[in-house]
Amino acid sequence: MPMTITEKILAAHAGVEAVKPGELINVRVDLALGNDITAPVAIREFERIGVETVWDRERVVLVPDHFVPNKDIKSAEQAKALREFARKHRLTNYFEVGRMGIEHCLLPEQGLVAPGDIIIGADSHTCTYGGLGAFSTGMGSTDLAAAMALGETWLKVPESIKFVFKGELQPWVSGKDLILYTIGDIGVDGALYQAMEFTGPVIEAMDMDGRLTICNMAVEAGAKNGIIAPDEITRRYVEGRAKRDYTFYNSDEGATYAQVIEYDADKIEPQVAFPHLPSNTRPVSQAGEVSLDQVVIGSCTNGRMEDLRVAAGLLKGRKVNDNLRLIVIPGTQDIYLQAMQEGLVEIFIKAGAAFSTPTCGPCLGGYMGILAPGERCLATTNRNFVGRMGHPESEVYLANPAVAAASAVLGRIAHPREVA
Amino acid sequence: MKIEGKAWKFGADIDTDAIIPARYLNTSDPVELAKHVMEDADPGFPERVKPGDLIVADKNFGCGSSREHAPIAIKAAGVSCVVAATFARIFYRNAFNIGLLIFESPEAAAGIADGDQVAVDVDSGTITNLTKGETYQATAVPPFMQQIIAAGGLINYVAERVKNNA
Numbered sequence: 001m002p003m004t005i006t007e008k009i010l011a012a013h014a015g016v017e018a019v020k021p022g023e024l025i026n027v028r029v030d031l032a033l034g035n036d037i038t039a040p041v042a043i044r045e046f047e048r049i050g051v052e053t054v055w056d057r058e059r060v061v062l063v064p065d066h067f068v069p070n071k072d073i074k075s076a077e078q079a080k081a082l083r084e085f086a087r088k089h090r091l092t093n094y095f096e097v098g099r100m101g102i103e104h105c106l107l108p109e110q111g112l113v114a115p116g117d118i119i120i121g122a123d124s125h126t127c128t129y130g131g132l133g134a135f136s137t138g139m140g141s142t143d144l145a146a147a148m149a150l151g152e153t154w155l156k157v158p159e160s161i162k163f164v165f166k167g168e169l170q171p172w173v174s175g176k177d178l179i180l181y182t183i184g185d186i187g188v189d190g191a192l193y194q195a196m197e198f199t200g201p202v203i204e205a206m207d208m209d210g211r212l213t214i215c216n217m218a219v220e221a222g223a224k225n226g227i228i229a230p231d232e233i234t235r236r237y238v239e240g241r242a243k244r245d246y247t248f249y250n251s252d253e254g255a256t257y258a259q260v261i262e263y264d265a266d267k268i269e270p271q272v273a274f275p276h277l278p279s280n281t282r283p284v285s286q287a288g289e290v291s292l293d294q295v296v297i298g299s300c301t302n303g304r305m306e307d308l309r310v311a312a313g314l315l316k317g318r319k320v321n322d323n324l325r326l327i328v329i330p331g332t333q334d335i336y337l338q339a340m341q342e343g344l345v346e347i348f349i350k351a352g353a354a355f356s357t358p359t360c361g362p363c364l365g366g367y368m369g370i371l372a373p374g375e376r377c378l379a380t381t382n383r384n385f386v387g388r389m390g391h392p393e394s395e396v397y398l399a400n401p402a403v404a405a406a407s408a409v410l411g412r413i414a415h416p417r418e419v420a
Numbered sequence: 421m422k423i424e425g426k427a428w429k430f431g432a433d434i435d436t437d438a439i440i441p442a443r444y445l446n447t448s449d450p451v452e453l454a455k456h457v458m459e460d461a462d463p464g465f466p467e468r469v470k471p472g473d474l475i476v477a478d479k480n481f482g483c484g485s486s487r488e489h490a491p492i493a494i495k496a497a498g499v500s501c502v503v504a505a506t507f508a509r510i511f512y513r514n515a516f517n518i519g520l521l522i523f524e525s526p527e528a529a530a531g532i533a534d535g536d537q538v539a540v541d542v543d544s545g546t547i548t549n550l551t552k553g554e555t556y557q558a559t560a561v562p563p564f565m566q567q568i569i570a571a572g573g574l575i576n577y578v579a580e581r582v583k584n585n586a
Contacts, residue, residue, distance in 0.1 A: 024564050041448045041488055049579045067446060074446035124486040124510060140488035140514035146578045154564065188433055189480040193509050222483060224509055277433060364442040364485070383484060385437040387460040392441075 002252035004160045005227055006195040009135040009249055013118045021159040021256075029059075030244070031113060032147040033121030035103055035360075036064035040081045041141035042122055046148050053089050055151035061093040061112060062086050063103040066360045071367040101332025101358045104128040104300035108212060109332055114238055115230040116247030120144065120153050125300050125382065127223065130215035131208060132238065133230030133248060138219060158224045159258040160195040161186075162251075165202035167266035172416040174310070175210030176302060176380065176400035178202070179217040180271035181263065184281030192222035194258060197251065202265045203228055208237040209306040216301045217382050220278040272378075272413060273398035276386045284403055287413040291323070294377040295408040296389075297401050298329030298356075299363045302380035305335050307401040312344040314405035314419055320352035321411030327369045329356045353408070365389045371396075378407050421542040423500040423521070424550075425472035429534035430461055432478035436511065439482065439490040448489060450496035457493040471498030474540070476532045478504065482511025491520040501540055503547060503558070505529035516565050517574040523547060523558035531556060 001018050003011065011019045013027035034042050039062055046054075054060045062082045067075035086094030093112060100106065104125050107113045115133035119126060124138035139153070147153045165178060178198075183190070196218045203211070211228050218226025230248045238246060270284040297303075297311050308330060320326045328348045330336040336358065339345050348355050362369030363381040371377055371390030376397070379389065384396035399407070402416040409419050438461040440453055447453070458465040458475075475481075475494065481504035482490060491514045494502065501521035515522045521542060528547045532538055536551040545558035561569070571577035 024562065037442075037445050038486065038488065041492075044448070045575050048575050050582055066442075072446060078446065078448075122486055122488075124484065126486075138486040138510055140486050140510060140517060142488060142517035142574050143513060146574055149578060149582065156562075188483055189506065189508070192480065192506065219510075222480060222508060364445075365437075366442055366445075370443075383435075383437070385435045385484060387441050388437050390443075392460045 002254035004195065004197060004251045004255040005133065005229055005249045006135055006160055006197065006225060007157060009116055009118060010155065010157055019157045021157050023157045024154060025157060026152055026154050027118055029120050029147050029151060029153055030117040031059050031061055031119045032144055033061045033063065033103060033107070033119065033123065033126060034144050035066050035123055036068055036075070036078050036082055037066045038122035038141045038144065040078045042144040042148065043081055043085045045142050045145035049145065049149045051149045054148045057090050058092045060091055060148050061107065062091060063095045063100055063106060065100055065102050065358070066364065067366050068100065068359060069097050069357065099333060102300045102303055102360055104216060105303050105331025105335065108132060109334055111238065111241035111243045114242040114244055114246035115234055116249055120147055124219045125216050127218045127225050128212050128216040128300060130218065130225050130227035131211035133228060133234055135225055135227065137225045158193055158195045160197050161191055162197045162199060162257045162260045164260065164262045165198070165200040165265050166262060167202065167264045169202055169265050170269060172270050172402045173268055174400045175206060175213040177268060177271045179214045180273055180278065180281050180398065181268050183217065183221045183279045184271065186221055188220060188277055188279045189222040191218065194223055196221065196223045196226045198226065198228050204231065207306060208233060209304040212304065213301055217278070220382060270400055270403050270415065272403065273384055275384050275395040275397065278382065278384060278398060284399070284413065284415045290376065290397065290413040292378050292407055292412060293375040294325045294327065294369060294371065295404050296327045296362050296369055296377060296379040296381060297404050298331065299360065299381040300331070301382045302401050303329055303331030303335070305338055307380065308335065308339050308344050311401040311405040312347040314402060314416060315351040315409065316347045318351055318409050318419065320408050323411045324408060326353035326408040327356060327362065328353050329361065330358055332358055362389055378404055378413060380404050422539060423472065423542060424539040425474050425500050426470065427474050427476045427532050427534065427536045427538045428465065428469065429532065430475065430477040433480045433483055434461060434477050435484035436482055436487050436490040437484055440487065440493040445487065445489055450492050453489050453493035454496035457497045466497065469497055469499065472500045474538050475499055475502045476529060477502070478529050479506045481507050483508035486510045488514045488518060491515045491518050495520045503528050516568050519573045525556050525558040528556035
């Protein structure tokens with residue numbers, strides 16, 4: 001029976017020949033992930049199960065990244081709970097401040113996730129690793145606790161929607177714009193409980209950073225996972241990086257899809273998601289005059305090397321607008337170091353930006369850039385819900401790093417070509 | 421088991437930031453979380469909600485983050501159950517895992533108005549709008565999920581499995 005890439009990975013981990021949408025299956029997981037918000041609850045639940053230790057101390061990964069470096073005393077207590085659990089169970093993949101990064105930037109970079117894997121994480125953006133050809137999905141803390149004990153989880157096999165991106169990417173258009181455009185088209189529940197499989201010549205030509213960004217926001221359409229078939233670009237990325245053996249899966253000819261949706265990339269320009277839903281998108285040329293108080297470049301969506309390069313390219317020799325703060329947050333320590341070596345940090349600082357240690361911080365309204373009532377922020381992050389970055393009367397606009405950099409210079413939502 | 425209470429009506433796409441804003445996620449204490457439940461969707465909700473009341477919402481309730489703090493906050497506030505046209509995927513799992521009762525029913529979501537008195541027969545999934553004299557049927561819960569509920573949540577279910585394998 002022909003299967004999709006998602007179905008093949010699930011079947012292999014369930015130890016069966018084939019699976020089909022709607023089936024409830026028990027699967028082996030390759031990695032289970034938690035952060036400083038979700039893991040404290042998972043640890044509490046784990047301790048009620050009655051097992052002595054975790055199923056595999058190399059495959060339970062804890063990354064304090066949301067409110068870390070600790071933003072207050074309570075956050076410090078949460079981070080401490082992770083640290084103590086990691087020590088007690090001798091976890092090999094606990095990442096301390098100074099070595100950590102934003103989890104979904106860190107895990108691919110460190111080779112902890114690989115093509116063909118099943119990864120579950122108590123963080124909704126765990127779906128990022130689909131960019132590598134893995135099945136990865138976000139769950140809650142209790143599901144994480146069960147997986148930490150058993151090395152297994154239960155899943156309902158999702159139907160798949162196939163997205164085919166034809167044509168060519170236009171100037172200043174990136175993976176972020178393709179996923180915002182898609183969510184704008186199908187809605188925030190357009191792929192509810194389903195797998196989003198991204199295909200076509202535009203995806204095949206896209207670098208790994210762009211692919212990770214696309215899959216990262218699959219959850220914003222309600223999807224269980226986003227996935228891109230691994231290829232030579234994937235092989236180059238994982239070679240010398242992956243800590244385990246990996247398997248490349250591909251969808252069969254004749255696999256069944258709930259829908260096939262085609263987009264013409266020639267017609268897609270940089271997108272901006274207006275408040276208060278990621279689906280509320282417009283092409284940047286139709287954004288109108290929207291003045292801004294803050295711009296944030298970073299997050300698990302757009303805190304990678306290519307994102308910083310694009311933003312720095314536009315900010316070089318320019319100044320951040322007098323009426324606005326620009327905050328730039330690299331995804332990991334390695335990205336930070338690379339950005340220094342390439343001279344990007346100097347460009348950001350000379351432009352008048354704040355440059356931070358890696359953290360999720362402002363994306364979820366934690367710290368490092370909280371908004372006052374009435375303030376407007378354009379961010380390369382993933383959600384613009386009411387109150388997402390601070391006061392419920394503040395506003396968040398989502399866009400790619402080039403739009404963010406151009407907007408930081410002009411003090412309003414701007415097309416990158418206006419400053420390039 | 422039967423539930424009866426007043427309905428608090430919300431719209432579509434109620435996200436987990438609306439259910440419990442991240443600014444309160446530096447704790448996972450249910451009592452603390454309950455003080456801020458639904459605050460950004462309705463600032464008066466945490467003060468005025470009464471034990472046994474129901475949350476009724478349109479499609480995609482609980483979209484966004486994976487934070488289990490969302491169903492935990494709702495449960496700790498004394499809300500008896502959530503009825504929605506549809507639920508976001510992670511919220512749906514989380515609710516079952518922690519033992520918050522949820523019912524999927526587009527008809528109930530459309531028919532119930534804010535302040536209506538509503539009764540729910542938990543076992544059959546029959547929802548009765550006592551104010552309007554209407555009844556609606558919730559989507560059946562898959563058998564595996566029923567096992568989780570019967571065990572008293574996922575952890576009890578897993579603990580039992582671990583014990584039996586020992």
